[in-house]
Amino acid sequence: MGHRFRIKVYDNKPQSLCYGCKACEQICPRGAISMPADREGFWYPEINTYLCVDCGLCQKSCPTQDENLMKWLHPMPSTVDAAWNRCLEERLKSTSGGLFFLIAESWIKQGGIVFGADFDSELRVFHHGVGRVEELKNLRGSKYVQSDVRDSFAEAEKMLMRGEKVMYSGTPCQIAGLKSFLGTDYDNLITVDLVCHGVPSPLFFAEYLQWCGDKFGSPVKKFLFRDKKRSGWRAYVSIILKNGLHKSFKVGEDLYSHHFHVGNISRRSCYSCQYSRGERVGDITLSDFWNSEKYYRELKKERKYGYNLVMCNTHKGRNLYEAIKSGVEFIECDTKVAVSGDVRLRHPEEAPDLREEIFELLNDREQGFDNHKVRQKQSFIRRLVPDFVINVVREIQAIR
Numbered sequence: 001m002g003h004r005f006r007i008k009v010y011d012n013k014p015q016s017l018c019y020g021c022k023a024c025e026q027i028c029p030r031g032a033i034s035m036p037a038d039r040e041g042f043w044y045p046e047i048n049t050y051l052c053v054d055c056g057l058c059q060k061s062c063p064t065q066d067e068n069l070m071k072w073l074h075p076m077p078s079t080v081d082a083a084w085n086r087c088l089e090e091r092l093k094s095t096s097g098g099l100f101f102l103i104a105e106s107w108i109k110q111g112g113i114v115f116g117a118d119f120d121s122e123l124r125v126f127h128h129g130v131g132r133v134e135e136l137k138n139l140r141g142s143k144y145v146q147s148d149v150r151d152s153f154a155e156a157e158k159m160l161m162r163g164e165k166v167m168y169s170g171t172p173c174q175i176a177g178l179k180s181f182l183g184t185d186y187d188n189l190i191t192v193d194l195v196c197h198g199v200p201s202p203l204f205f206a207e208y209l210q211w212c213g214d215k216f217g218s219p220v221k222k223f224l225f226r227d228k229k230r231s232g233w234r235a236y237v238s239i240i241l242k243n244g245l246h247k248s249f250k251v252g253e254d255l256y257s258h259h260f261h262v263g264n265i266s267r268r269s270c271y272s273c274q275y276s277r278g279e280r281v282g283d284i285t286l287s288d289f290w291n292s293e294k295y296y297r298e299l300k301k302e303r304k305y306g307y308n309l310v311m312c313n314t315h316k317g318r319n320l321y322e323a324i325k326s327g328v329e330f331i332e333c334d335t336k337v338a339v340s341g342d343v344r345l346r347h348p349e350e351a352p353d354l355r356e357e358i359f360e361l362l363n364d365r366e367q368g369f370d371n372h373k374v375r376q377k378q379s380f381i382r383r384l385v386p387d388f389v390i391n392v393v394r395e396i397q398a399i400r
């Protein structure tokens with residue numbers, strides 16, 4: 001058996017220049033590349049030099065290559081929409097305004113396949129394609145952990161070559177990885193990218209699930225990263241245990257969502273991500289459209305159930321969005337508002353000081369998560385005010 005070596009095609013490039021999109025692994029005609037996880041739980045390529053024939057395809061398919069970056073980015077449109085699904089039930093089940101579901105449903109109804117992130121039976125997040133609306137429900141909702149694309153680029157390529165309609169949704173680096181893997185655009189392909197502030201470690205998430213299972217006395221069956229059902233105004237992390245019990249925490253107050261939100265557990269490449277910018281790689285960009293209610297006051301009341309930023313970056317994206325508009329409420333907004341409101345549309349966020357320490361603790365099985373401290377951001381007085389009072393205040397603010 002051949003030895004494995006740290007990938008040589010990238011020579012001495014640092015880990016921060018690999019997004020873990022697995023384009024190189026999937027394109028290698030000799031099966032010489034594997035993507036084992038490092039001690040932080042992120043996948044990085046390794047080449048079996050006995051199999052490698054130096055064809056250079058892996059390098060060509062890498063979205064960190066400058067020529068790929070320039071090739072796939074679209075200029076920003078002058079206007080964007082703040083939009084939400086007219087169906088409240090759908091909106092409540094989605095992370096933001098439920099636009100992804102509408103767009104993807106319409107694609108499936110046109111005979112298309114939709115690729116997106118789902119949980120497997122061990123609660124690992126991975127990408128796969130679905131062709132039925134019933135299955136689409138599993139792709140709905142943000143899973144705040146790096147999704148394993150497995151062999152979905154290669155699968156999508158086969159479908160595209162057969163002339164099937166393919167939608168691929170994911171983080172911008174995954175969309176850039178797919179496009180660099182395909183090497184060309186297809187008329188029958190549409191891509192949806194998310195504004196993303198970083199993908200957390202799959203190992204951290206797996207260990208956290210294990211820890212929750214031990215702490216609550218039953219394995220975790222389902223994990224909702226942003227559960228709106230408990231209260232419209234604030235989101236909860238909800239954990240459903242195999243024994244039927246439910247545990248809920250306000251977002252930011254449980255350990256996992258806290259580390260995610262402050263960026264402590266992101267992949268190294270997220271802190272220098274070239275796709276954290278206003279020019280997007282997908283045909284359509286979706287996000288939470290943070291801070292827009294400051295400029296468009298009528299949006300204040302819509303924050304209760306969430307709404308999307310919808311940015312149509314290409315004609316293809318615009319046409320698909322127009323086709324679903326009857327199911328959407330929207331307000332047209334200036335693109336500058338979107339860019340000024342979300343730092344991830346301008347540049348990546350810096351790595352927090354605590355990051356290295358957190359991953360050290362992750363590898364220290366003895367200490368585990370019990371030693372992690374969630375820094376309480378709220379003031380002492382704010383913590384004394386019950387949530388329902390805050391909700392009432394927000395309701396009043398929204399109608400003023």
Ligand SMILES: Cc1cc2nc3c(=O)[nH]c(=O)nc-3n(C[C@H](O)[C@H](O)[C@H](O)COP(=O)(O)OP(=O)(O)OC[C@H]3O[C@@H](n4cnc5c(N)ncnc54)[C@H](O)[C@@H]3O)c2cc1C
Binds near residue numbers: 100290308
């Ligand atoms: C890791 C991550 C970070 C994000 N960061 C921000 C942010 O900083 N600011 C912001 O405004 N919005 C962010 N978003 C996007 C936001 O959470 C919503 O996903 C987006 O607004 C779409 O919402 P929706 O209601 O239309 O659809 P939903 O149904 O909520 O979203 C589902 C879509 O998200 C995809 N998806 C879910 N999990 C993953 C994953 N792990 N990897 C790749 N794709 C995934 C699904 O495939 C599907 O396309 C982030 C999303 C993810 C996954």
